[in-house]
Amino acid sequence: MEQQKPKILIMDDEEMVGEITCQMLGFLGFEGVHVYDGLEAIREYALHRERGTPFAAVIMDLSVPCGMGGREAVGKIIAMDDSALVFVSSGYSNDPAMVNYREYGFSGVIGKPFNLETLKDLLQVCA
Secondary structure, eight states: OOOOOOEEEEEOSOHHHHHHHHHHHHHTTOEEEEESSHHHHHHHHHHHHHHTOOOSEEEEESOOTTSOOHHHHHHHHHHHOTTOOEEEEESOTTSHHHHTGGGGTOSEEEESSOOHHHHHHHGGGGO
């Protein structure tokens, strides 16, 4: 029986960012699942937990112009699963949620644009 790859949930409103991140995750030995906003991320996270195929981690865009961003969604995921690994991602490196990410409920931070090496370093805890 083939071993399942650890799944990583990517929440980003930009389709290209989601697609490229999923490709990078595949190269690193993970399976990426892309959603566009926090509500979708919460639903997808809950669905996979119920099915017994939980995500190893979540990478959430801090803010989504037309929907719920990571700042709001992280608390709902942590309330559902207090051991969830939720990483915040943003191009705004001096945003309070990026600087003091633990105070907002995040497990770690990855600045945008990120590359294969920074993604690999971030996800070492999931391998």
